[in-house]
Amino acid sequence: MALEITGTLIKKLDVQTGNSARGEWQKQEFIIETTDNFPKKVCLNVWGPEKVSEISGYREGEVLKISFNAESREFNQRWYTDLRAWKIERADQSSNDMSYSVPESTSFPTAPDTDSDTGEDDLPF
Template sequence: MALELTGKLIKVLPEVTGQGKNGAWNKQEFVIETNDPQFPKKVCMTAWGDKANDLKQFAQGDTLKATFSLESREYNERWYTEARAYRIELVEGDAIRPDSAPVGRTEQPRQQPRTASQSQPAGVPFNTSFDDESNDLPF
């Protein structure tokens, strides 16, 4: 199962190395913050082996796309879940970020369509019109 996550690289944690029955290993954890403007999430991911070395080419604040798989394992009747990144790519440009408009272009905020109850002031009957000719206010 392949999943993808796009976000800003927040932190790269120290590299961890060790020796196992199959030889030496290394892993590096890193944190990505999603681009959701309303509820951004921070996700800690793990890069193993050569992918941990590839992580060194990215700087804090870069927008990355990580392809990963989730894996859970049990130890002493407790479950541990890991997001294991197997492809990490730099996202080109800021087009992926919804909170920024392209250079030279300003977008007007979208307005919600008005309902019939919002188009008339409160306390005025629904079928009343406000033409300039029928407006007999003294000011």
């Protein structure tokens, strides 16, 4: 399930590292604030050294467009949900790609005046 959110980068939390059966891992969480009428703060995360270095390229205060997956898992009869970002881009960059020029309105020619007093009727009935 891929979702998308746009918001202002509020804070980048510290990088977390560890070892698992598959080797070393890196994870970084960051907070954005949505640009809705009623703004909400949302915590998302990225996994892997490539994504961690990618998020370090963004500054706090920048408006980002983030594609992410929501993943939940159970541990000790409690459920935990991750919002894992897989694509991050500046919001102004994506809006420029989709900008379209609106053609100026063209006026239509006016219909010719018909004279109904001449007695001529073009209608077949």
